[in-house]
Amino acid sequence: MSRRGLIWGLVALAGLALVPAVIRRDDVLNFLFLVLLSVTLAQSWNLIGGYAGQVNLGHAAFFGLGALVTRTLWIVGTPVLPAMVAGALVAVTFALLIGAVAFRLRGAYFAVGTLALGEILRITVGNVLSEISTLPTLTIAAYRVTDRYYLALFLAALTVAGIALLTGTRVGLGMQAIREDEDAAEASGVGAFRLKLLALAVSTALTGLAGGLFAYYHISYYPEYPFSPHWTFDAVLITFIGGVGTLVGPIVGAVFYVFFKEYLAIRWVDFHLLIFGALFIAIVLLLPGGLVEGTSHLWRKRPA
Amino acid sequence: MSVLLLQQLVLGLLIGGLYGLAAAGLSLVFGVLKVLNVAHGELIMLGGYGAFWLFALLHLDPFLALLIVVPAALLGGVVLYWGLFGWVVRFPEETRVKNSLLIAFGLGVALQALAVRLWTADERSITTSYAGAVISLGPLSIPLVRLGSLVLAFVLIGLLDLLLARWRWGRAIRATAEDWEAAALTGIDVRRAYLLAFAVGTGLAAAAGTLVSVGYSISPSIGLEWTLKALIVIVLAGLGSMLGTLAAGIVLGVAEAVCATIFGGPYREVVGLVMFFVVLVARPRGLFAR
Numbered sequence: 001m002s003r004r005g006l007i008w009g010l011v012a013l014a015g016l017a018l019v020p021a022v023i024r025r026d027d028v029l030n031f032l033f034l035v036l037l038s039v040t041l042a043q044s045w046n047l048i049g050g051y052a053g054q055v056n057l058g059h060a061a062f063f064g065l066g067a068l069v070t071r072t073l074w075i076v077g078t079p080v081l082p083a084m085v086a087g088a089l090v091a092v093t094f095a096l097l098i099g100a101v102a103f104r105l106r107g108a109y110f111a112v113g114t115l116a117l118g119e120i121l122r123i124t125v126g127n128v129l130s131e132i133s134t135l136p137t138l139t140i141a142a143y144r145v146t147d148r149y150y151l152a153l154f155l156a157a158l159t160v161a162g163i164a165l166l167t168g169t170r171v172g173l174g175m176q177a178i179r180e181d182e183d184a185a186e187a188s189g190v191g192a193f194r195l196k197l198l199a200l201a202v203s204t205a206l207t208g209l210a211g212g213l214f215a216y217y218h219i220s221y222y223p224e225y226p227f228s229p230h231w232t233f234d235a236v237l238i239t240f241i242g243g244v245g246t247l248v249g250p251i252v253g254a255v256f257y258v259f260f261k262e263y264l265a266i267r268w269v270d271f272h273l274l275i276f277g278a279l280f281i282a283i284v285l286l287l288p289g290g291l292v293e294g295t296s297h298l299w300r301k302r303p304a
Numbered sequence: 305m306s307v308l309l310l311q312q313l314v315l316g317l318l319i320g321g322l323y324g325l326a327a328a329g330l331s332l333v334f335g336v337l338k339v340l341n342v343a344h345g346e347l348i349m350l351g352g353y354g355a356f357w358l359f360a361l362l363h364l365d366p367f368l369a370l371l372i373v374v375p376a377a378l379l380g381g382v383v384l385y386w387g388l389f390g391w392v393v394r395f396p397e398e399t400r401v402k403n404s405l406l407i408a409f410g411l412g413v414a415l416q417a418l419a420v421r422l423w424t425a426d427e428r429s430i431t432t433s434y435a436g437a438v439i440s441l442g443p444l445s446i447p448l449v450r451l452g453s454l455v456l457a458f459v460l461i462g463l464l465d466l467l468l469a470r471w472r473w474g475r476a477i478r479a480t481a482e483d484w485e486a487a488a489l490t491g492i493d494v495r496r497a498y499l500l501a502f503a504v505g506t507g508l509a510a511a512a513g514t515l516v517s518v519g520y521s522i523s524p525s526i527g528l529e530w531t532l533k534a535l536i537v538i539v540l541a542g543l544g545s546m547l548g549t550l551a552a553g554i555v556l557g558v559a560e561a562v563c564a565t566i567f568g569g570p571y572r573e574v575v576g577l578v579m580f581f582v583v584l585v586a587r588p589r590g591l592f593a594r
Contacts, residue, residue, distance in 0.1 A: 111405055277417060
């Protein structure tokens with residue numbers, strides 16, 4: 001990470017940390033919570049899909065596993081942080097099992113293969129656990145949004161910082177080499193299979209934690225819901241609209257996405273998807289660098 | 305064999321024909337353009353709503369509505385190709401599949417949102433006067449509408465097979481699928497073959513959608529499910545043979561029926577996905593590759 005990026009990151013972090021003290025409004029905190037959760041969800045996808053170039057369409061499965069394990073452990077009395085770590089561990093274990101098999105597939109076949117796996121898990125969880133999961137009354141009485149907000153902020157910061165550090169290392173560069181040309185990367189001594197597994201493991205650990213955060217945040221939901229493919233789609237849309245394979249992209253994309261989603265949802269449910277679907281197509285076709293690269297072009301075109 | 309299982313097998317056979325029809329369009333587009341249109345399910349969904357509209361507004365019989373829905377979809381396919389997929393085929397072949405997957409994904413998201421705006425998220429189906437009619441075969445009952453759909457699926461795929469074998473442009477499409485560079489060298493207008501294949505694929509999707517809205521039900525969110533069904537069938541069948549695709553569709557329908565009878569209805573979807581994943585991994589190059 002560049003020094004300037006580091007300073008900006010710390011300033012943003014400090015500013016966000018002060019929000020609950022300055023603005024005592026739950027709606028603002030809820031909004032920022034959704035942005036931070038989306039940053040984690042999209043940035044973790046960005047590692048495997050953007051940096052390592054493996055379009056993983058089963059991202060929701062790992063989000064869902066994190067949520068499922070965290071919720072189950074937390075409700076029976078485990079403190080939430082160990083419960084979240086357990087959720088992440090389960091997600092990673094599953095990811096390694098899946099990855100060992102699915103990474104034999106390349107490109108679009110990996111994408112549709114992981115999509116199928118995610119759906120298998122979603123349907124099975126929906127069948128086995130069909131009852132809605134609601135927090136006990138005592139927990140609801142003690143519920144404070146601020147706790148969730150700080151945890152979301154910590155997790156988003158951890159994700160961004162972790163991926164920033166990882167992608168600068170030899171290992172991270174190897175992942176990007178695989179994205180550019182897997183055969184060439186192999187030929188120059190990059191162990192593609194191991195690095196892809198590593199990228200998937202880190203990505204799913206962070207997603208699993210995000211799922212745990214979801215389970216900690218929501219008072220009641222169907223256990224199947226966090227497995228829904230729309231979590232994957234959100235992550236993909238956010239990452240590409242912001243700028244795939246860049247650190248800032250998923251952050252910009254998440255702010256943009258959540259803002260429009262909440263703003264448009266007041267009048268038209270799901271209308272944002274029409275706009276973002278179209279925007280996504282335009283970006284893949286015309287502006288593969290996303291908004292981040294698009295705006296930096298604008299800056300560069302200005303006379304100095 | 306119990307009557308229940310036998311009845312399930314019959315129903316599985318009937319829906320299998322639709323799976324085959326749904327997959328035929330996707331298979332054609334993927335085989336010829338090397339474009340993986342994951343919004344195929346959304347095209348099926350739109351075809352279903354087209355027939356639904358004709359029935360609700362003009363009281364047009366859904367089987368007759370095919371005569372309007374399919375040509376309209378052919379035109380829609382031309383527009384979609386010019387506006388969108390015609391750009392995608394300009395990518396080099398290695399990145400084309402991945403980029404087309406992404407673009408079609410965006411298209412699917414947008415079309416689904418559009419359908420929610422136009423028709424709300426409710427489930428719909430076309431209830432004709434003969435919707436409840438069944439043919440009784442001993443203890444088995446065969447819904448007439450679904451039987452009609454199966455027959456139509458056979459007819460349409462047979463027709464497609466004939467077109468690809470005999471028609472001048474059908475042969476051009478097959479040559480393009482085989483090796484587009486060689487096809488271009490022999491003077492075939494490859495772009496036009498792409499356009500035709502895409503339009504026909506869209507028309508087949510709309511035909512499948514119409515039949516889905518008659519025998520089953522549609523809602524804006526069915527797209528992903530039907531795309532997955534079509535992909536499963538393609539992986540089982542491989543590319544190239546349309547009759548093979550229909551057969552694989554029926555295999556999937558019957559396998560689902562068996563799974564649903566043994567493990568319970570909610571697991572109907574799982575068997576296909578598991579088959580899909582296993583076949584895909586067992587042949588890492590994909591059954592897609594010849």
